[in-house]
Amino acid sequence: MRKFLRENGIGLVFGLLFLIVLVLQAFAGLAQFNDAQRATGLPDISFWRYVTSASFGVDVAENWQSEYLQFFLFILLTVWLLQKGSPESKSLDKPGRETDEEQKVGRFADDKSPKWARVGGWRTALFSNSLGLVMGLIFVGSWLAQSIAGVAAFNEEQLSERQDPVSWSQYLLEADFWNRTLQNWQSELLAVASMAILAIFLRQRGSSQSKPVGSAHDATGVEG
């Protein structure tokens, strides 16, 4: 058990923190929602009603989609893009998809390689791109969820202001949809850019996301 916890700390701790923060978000969102209800003379809604509402759904989904977009772009673009001195970059002589030998694919696979890396054909092609593909699919799915929950939340507000609701396709052209989308995208892109650049000159001793403290600033593709 202790071995399991030690070997899975990142996934377990971040997964647990995610659940705790999601619940806290739900309570904060409920309080805000009920403030608005009271301001218009309407009764409070229950916690359960709130966590199944479009309002909570769009607030959750708009953040999820941007996080998965961030990782999707980071995974995909760092195949070709490099950053001299950054531990987030591969070494400068390895841009692109690299050789089968470097990637231990097909006949270069070793005894411990996953079966789909060894077998060749569509399975190896799919497995070779599976991380980016799944991140991309989750991004598209959560962006779609944002739009569906978003139009319902937007229309709830429209009705409360005695205005007509809009269709899903009309909502995709609404400022609300793009404001929610773009405000999340810009923050994710800033985080990636600043991480890639700050990690050239700054260190965090012992972190997998940092170069060793004594590494040269121009050492690229080195992780602690």
Place this chain on the structure above:
Amino acid sequence: MHRRSITLILGAALLAPAGCATVGSREDAAASVATRLLTAVDAGDGDAACAILAPGTVKTVAEDQPCPEAILGKDLPRPGTVVETSVYGQWAQVKLTDDTVFLAAFPEGWRVVAAGCTPQASRPYDCSVEGD
């Protein structure tokens, strides 16, 4: 299939496992309350009409005289046919042939927040009966 229907179906599919009332039944209930209001006013039954107004709306309507009398003088149209009902979260809009009614969800069911509403180009509806 109309995109709106797809949205509603997806919404219903997402909400159904949560044990929520289906979109259809909430729409029917909202349309029924809107029609009941206009029917009560048409029949001169101010008590019945005020009983299905939201508390904030009752307060505004009853500013100068009791609600059951005041509501009858608001020139609400006769109950027509329900043309379209939209339900989103705690709010509903019922469009009838001669009126548009806005309702909100209360523990006892839908209550009319605004009635006798006419659309204004790209501005909120203008309503003869509404709360603050």
